[in-house]
Amino acid sequence: MNIRDEGSPGLRERTRRVVQAEIGEVAMRLFLERGFDATTMEQIANEAGISRRSLFRYFGTKEDIVLGNLVEAGLAVRDALEARPEGEPPWEALRAAIESLALDPGYSPERNLAISKMLYGTPSLRVAHLEKQLRWQELLVPNIQMRLGAETDDASDTRARAIVACTLTCLDVAVEAWTLSGGEEDLERLYDRAVAAVRG
Amino acid sequence: MNIRDEGSPGLRERTRRVVQAEIGEVAMRLFLERGFDATTMEQIANEAGISRRSLFRYFGTKEDIVLGNLVEAGLAVRDALEARPEGEPPWEALRAAIESLALDPGYSPERNLAISKMLYGTPSLRVAHLEKQLRWQELLVPNIQMRLGAETDDASDTRARAIVACTLTCLDVAVEAWTLSGGEEDLERLYDRAVAAVRG
DNA sequence: CGCACTCATGGCACCAAGTGTCAATCTGGT
DNA sequence: ACCAGATTGACACTTGGTGCCATGAGTGCG
Numbered sequence: 393m394n395i396r397d398e399g400s401p402g403l404r405e406r407t408r409r410v411v412q413a414e415i416g417e418v419a420m421r422l423f424l425e426r427g428f429d430a431t432t433m434e435q436i437a438n439e440a441g442i443s444r445r446s447l448f449r450y451f452g453t454k455e456d457i458v459l460g461n462l463v464e465a466g467l468a469v470r471d472a473l474e475a476r477p478e479g480e481p482p483w484e485a486l487r488a489a490i491e492s493l494a495l496d497p498g499y500s501p502e503r504n505l506a507i508s509k510m511l512y513g514t515p516s517l518r519v520a521h522l523e524k525q526l527r528w529q530e531l532l533v534p535n536i537q538m539r540l541g542a543e544t545d546d547a548s549d550t551r552a553r554a555i556v557a558c559t560l561t562c563l564d565v566a567v568e569a570w571t572l573s574g575g576e577e578d579l580e581r582l583y584d585r586a587v588a589a590v591r592g
Numbered sequence: 593m594n595i596r597d598e599g600s601p602g603l604r605e606r607t608r609r610v611v612q613a614e615i616g617e618v619a620m621r622l623f624l625e626r627g628f629d630a631t632t633m634e635q636i637a638n639e640a641g642i643s644r645r646s647l648f649r650y651f652g653t654k655e656d657i658v659l660g661n662l663v664e665a666g667l668a669v670r671d672a673l674e675a676r677p678e679g680e681p682p683w684e685a686l687r688a689a690i691e692s693l694a695l696d697p698g699y700s701p702e703r704n705l706a707i708s709k710m711l712y713g714t715p716s717l718r719v720a721h722l723e724k725q726l727r728w729q730e731l732l733v734p735n736i737q738m739r740l741g742a743e744t745d746d747a748s749d750t751r752a753r754a755i756v757a758c759t760l761t762c763l764d765v766a767v768e769a770w771t772l773s774g775g776e777e778d779l780e781r782l783y784d785r786a787v788a789a790v791r792g
Numbered sequence: 793c794g795c796a797c798t799c800a801t802g803g804c805a806c807c808a809a810g811t812g813t814c815a816a817t818c819t820g821g822t
Numbered sequence: 823a824c825c826a827g828a829t830t831g832a833c834a835c836t837t838g839g840t841g842c843c844a845t846g847a848g849t850g851c852g
Binding site for chain 4: 793794795796797798799800801802803804805806807808809810811812813814815816817818819820821822
């Protein structure tokens with residue numbers, strides 16, 4: 393039986409994280425050099441010094457190498473949303489929760505921009521990204537539903553879903569515009585403008 | 593040189609359409625019977641009496657068999673949008689344009705529902721569907737931009753993009769709710785409620 | 793009619809993303 | 823030091839998708 397079910401992640405899990413991060417670094421370098429589609433999983437495995445099979449054990453899909461962190465980012469947004477005051481209206485709470493992301497602070501701005509450009513320029517990635525946003529929806533809807541005062545989880549009550557989905561859509565539009573501007577424009581301003589256009 | 597560049601589609605093109613439709617019928621039957629992922633392109637080809645290679649010439653991807661018609665549907669929506677009075681505000685024009693779709697009248701309601709259920713229950717299809725909606729965006733944005741009075745096609749002007757994207761998002765939310773309700777709920781009501789929640 | 797030209801077809805090989813399986817090999821914890 | 827369970831690599835396999843080429847069937851034209 394596991395003695396430390398909770399608490400420190402255990403050594404095995406920790407080494408796994410390290411190895412995964414290392415592989416991710418290698419892969420991202422290749423992606424940015426040769427492009428996403430032009431880089432095969434085999435090349436990544438060779439470069440990282442592991443077998444193709446093991447690579448697939450660290451990243452279930454090629455897209456996950458780029459977008460894997462979005463899962464935990466989604467959880468972070470959810471936590472941030474749930475930490476907002478209970479009376480705060482949906483849009484403000486969502487804006488604040490999303491703001492907690494800003495940009496991935498682990499990377500340099502140029503790298504973030506390069507990644508974004510790859511993301512919006514590669515169909516398969518673009519699509520995988522949209523799917524991740526769909527997952528975010530699931531995470532955020534319950535809290536918004538609560539804020540709307542809907543006790544029943546009535547599936548026909550599309551309000552919370554629509555609000556969350558459109559918020560994420562606005563975010564996506566803003567990030568795309570930011571990417572196209574070469575990172576010059578202010579992301580928050582772009583987002584606010586998008587939301588204003590929708591709600592005005 | 594082609595004598596009939598414009599005008600009647602030509603015999604070859606016509607037979608192609610017919611064959612394509614026939615293949616589509618066969619494939620949809622298999623999809624609905626055994627599920628999308630559980631049906632291989634080879635099975636479809638065999639059932640349709642053509643080679644796998646030819647099947648790929650009729651449908652570039654497996655998803656296109658289900659979603660191929662969405663391309664022309666998008667064009668129809670764009671045309672409907674451009675046919676709306678010039679002064680009509682964006683949301684109303686979009687609602688009217690989308691309404692022109694209603695539901696694919698070529699199929700029985702049960703079939704439409706079954707397709708929708710498959711669509712929302714199969715990740716790869718769901719994602720491909722989102723990509724098609726992305727294409728729709730591109731088609732609809734220019735007109736909305738015009739309605740907003742933005743002469744410059746400034747990429748940093750996210751307003752039109754945001755409005756179109758959120759409209760389609762609301763549509764998607766509504767259709768999903770409609771699907772989950774087993775087709776009982778009224779789609780237009782669901783859509784209006786979603787939009788009201790967002791813009792309220 | 794017969795010639796040439798185009799296009800659809802099918803067969804084949806091939807690529808790349810995943811997946812199942814299994815044996816060998818760590819290795820963390822007692 | 824030992825052992826159960828996890829990690830790994832190797833191999834085979836499935837499936838979607840593409841390139842290539844020979845063959846044949848329809849089409850247009852003289």
